Amino acid sequence: MVIKKVGVIGCGLMGHGIVQVAAGGGSTVVALESEQRFLDAGLARIDKSLSKLAEKEVEKGKQTAENAKAWVAAVRGRISGTLDRKALADCDLVVEAIVEDLPTKLSLFKELGSICKPSTILASNTSSFPIAEMAEASGRPERVVGLHFFNPVQLMKLVEVVRTPKTSDEVFAAARAFGESCGKTPVACKDTPGFVVNRLLVPYMAQALSMLERGDASKEDIDAAMQLGCGYPMGPITLTDYVGLDTTLSIIQGWVKRFPSEPAFAVPRILEQKVKEGKLGRKSGEGFYKWEGDKKA
Numbered sequence: 335m336v337i338k339k340v341g342v343i344g345c346g347l348m349g350h351g352i353v354q355v356a357a358g359g360g361s362t363v364v365a366l367e368s369e370q371r372f373l374d375a376g377l378a379r380i381d382k383s384l385s386k387l388a389e390k391e392v393e394k395g396k397q398t399a400e401n402a403k404a405w406v407a408a409v410r411g412r413i414s415g416t417l418d419r420k421a422l423a424d425c426d427l428v429v430e431a432i433v434e435d436l437p438t439k440l441s442l443f444k445e446l447g448s449i450c451k452p453s454t455i456l457a458s459n460t461s462s463f464p465i466a467e468m469a470e471a472s473g474r475p476e477r478v479v480g481l482h483f484f485n486p487v488q489l490m491k492l493v494e495v496v497r498t499p500k501t502s503d504e505v506f507a508a509a510r511a512f513g514e515s516c517g518k519t520p521v522a523c524k525d526t527p528g529f530v531v532n533r534l535l536v537p538y539m540a541q542a543l544s545m546l547e548r549g550d551a552s553k554e555d556i557d558a559a560m561q562l563g564c565g566y567p568m569g570p571i572t573l574t575d576y577v578g579l580d581t582t583l584s585i586i587q588g589w590v591k592r593f594p595s596e597p598a599f600a601v602p603r604i605l606e607q608k609v610k611e612g613k614l615g616r617k618s619g620e621g622f623y624k625w626e627g628d629k630k631a
């Protein structure tokens with residue numbers, strides 16, 4: 335099965351990036367949003383990102399200004415926007431990248447199951463919910479996969495391709511090939527909490543916060559230790575601020591609820607406390623560190 339037309343639902347932080355890399359890979363893409371202002375904002379982000387990428391290519395001498403301009407026009411020409419879900423009916427693949435709320439996602443998958451042609455593959459970019467639940471809601475579980483991209487989508491090279499016990503081999507292979515067409519390296523994973531990356535990363539962040547809570551080491555030293563000792567680009571406390579304390583907390587709380595006997599899933603009290611205080615990390619200006627925009631104050 336070859337994927338030529340792609341629908342992306344949600345043109346926010348992740349969705350606009352998925353629209354862009356899919357169009358960059360040659361697919362025709364329809365971006366669906368809930369409101370015109372969000373659609374306009376998502377498309378404007380894509381325009382900005384494409385211009386920046388083209389500029390860099392010219393600066394590095396990889397492309398002439400004329401070719402870069404033609405490339406931007408060609409990619410942009412494959413993208414259209416809509417507020418009408420029915421526009422997704424004839425897509426070969428639809429990728430959902432809406433808000434991380436399970437009931438909202440389940441009702442969307444139910445609707446997609448009735449709107450889209452029978453062969454359409456449905457995918458979710460969820461970070462924490464079981465793909466199988468969305469698959470059942472769609473009424474076509476064999477045609478549902480997880481396609482978990484990473485932020486920022488335009489730059490991060492990985493996509494996790496998640497299969498449930500019911501995902502067909504044909505659908506899985508097509509989703510994997512689509513990930514490659516977006517310029518990503520796909521890794522295969524079963525439908526497990528956090529897939530590969532977050533299953534390892536989130537408990538690691540939680541362990542670092544528990545260490546801080548016990549007073550074993552300062553936040554600066556924990557971060558420096560993991561940067562210098564392991565070569566990580568940022569330490570776990572800074573990373574938590576970066577991801578968002580509320581997001582991190584809601585992922586761990588969801589896992590604790592679903593898997594109460596798994597010892598790796600535990601909510602650090604210090605994290606709950608900070609969220610209660612409205613200290614959500616970089617996005618609120620303060621988490622474990624103080625922030626000025628993208629930089630630590």
Ligand SMILES: NC(=O)c1ccc[n+]([C@@H]2O[C@H](COP(=O)([O-])OP(=O)(O)OC[C@H]3O[C@@H](n4cnc5c(N)ncnc54)[C@H](O)[C@@H]3O)[C@@H](O)[C@H]2O)c1
Pocket residue numbers: 343344345346347348349366367368369372430431432433434435442459460461462482483484485
């Ligand atoms: N932010 C990350 O780093 C990251 C990384 C990997 C995966 N994810 C997952 O990607 C998904 C999207 O996250 P995000 O950070 O891009 O969120 P976001 O809030 O930036 O974007 C979500 C967009 O979806 C739109 N939307 C909401 N409901 C809709 C609906 N019913 N129909 C159409 N559009 C709708 C919103 O208007 C918004 O623009 C979530 O499932 C999240 O878990 C996020």
